[in-house]
Amino acid sequence: MRPSGTEPVVRVTGEGENLSLVEEVVDGIVEALLLWAIDTSGQVTLIAARSKKPLAEWSLSEYIYGAEQLGLIASDTATLGEEFDGAR
Secondary structure: OEEOOOOOOEEOOOOOOOHHHHHHHHHHHHHHHHHHHHHHOOOHHHHHHOOOOOHHHOOHHHHHHHHHHOOOOOHHHHHHHHHHHHOO
8 A cells, every 4th residue: 555646546456366365455445444444534423324234344345336426536546446446
């Protein structure tokens, strides 16, 4: 995980021999970052009210959607995240 030197973004990457383990770890890091961003946005009750589950039980797709709805991530970033999440 590292901040970009040219954009207001954090990049999360991983590598290893066990692809499924790498994906699981990277997904967990991304989920934690999105949960933190949503929780500290001051709009957590707004976005949580749209779901029938507590925020801590959301899937990666739900975190991506919520962060996009709050303007915390761009639409193109959300699309890429959804494509990656769906590729597993």
